[in-house]
Amino acid sequence: MLHVNQARPVLGPNAVRHLERTLARINTMNGLTDQELISVIVTLDGYVAGVARTHVNAVEAERHSGISEEQFWQAQTPVLSRAMATGEFPLMAALDDNAFSGDFDHFAFGLERLLDGFESLVAARTATRPS
Numbered sequence: 001m002l003h004v005n006q007a008r009p010v011l012g013p014n015a016v017r018h019l020e021r022t023l024a025r026i027n028t029m030n031g032l033t034d035q036e037l038i039s040v041i042v043t044l045d046g047y048v049a050g051v052a053r054t055h056v057n058a059v060e061a062e063r064h065s066g067i068s069e070e071q072f073w074q075a076q077t078p079v080l081s082r083a084m085a086t087g088e089f090p091l092m093a094a095l096d097d098n099a100f101s102g103d104f105d106h107f108a109f110g111l112e113r114l115l116d117g118f119e120s121l122v123a124a125r126t127a128t129r130p131s
Contacts, residue, residue: 019041022041023037023041026040026041029118029122030122030125030126030129031121031122031125031126031129032121032122032125040118043114044111044114047110047111047114048111051106051107051110
């Protein structure tokens with residue numbers, strides 16, 4: 001589905017039902033305009049699709065090349081080492097050795113930050129809305 005162009009989706013009964021269910025779940029975000037509610041959906045959908053696309057692309061690259069993710073990055077080590085030795089990339093060179101570790105859940109971290117931002121916006125709107 002990630003490769004299907006969704007710019008102009010076919011709106012059948014299931015697509016409309018799915019949007020209705022999604023709106024029912026986020027409709028409690030008091031203080032947001034209708035356009036902002038739709039933007040919440042668009043933002044979250046874009047984030048999830050982007051992370052999923054990156055994962056699918058990595059799996060496909062490994063399948064097509066026969067080179068694992070680990071082997072690919074091991075092959076990049078000499079290039080990265082030379083680049084770091086130039087001193088042109090001090091911020092990258094200062095990163096911890098585990099900065100790119102697969103142990104960190106980047107998806108959950110990003111999703112939580114998005115949700116925190118939406119929660120903050122709703123709280124701010126609620127606080128400034130007259131009773």
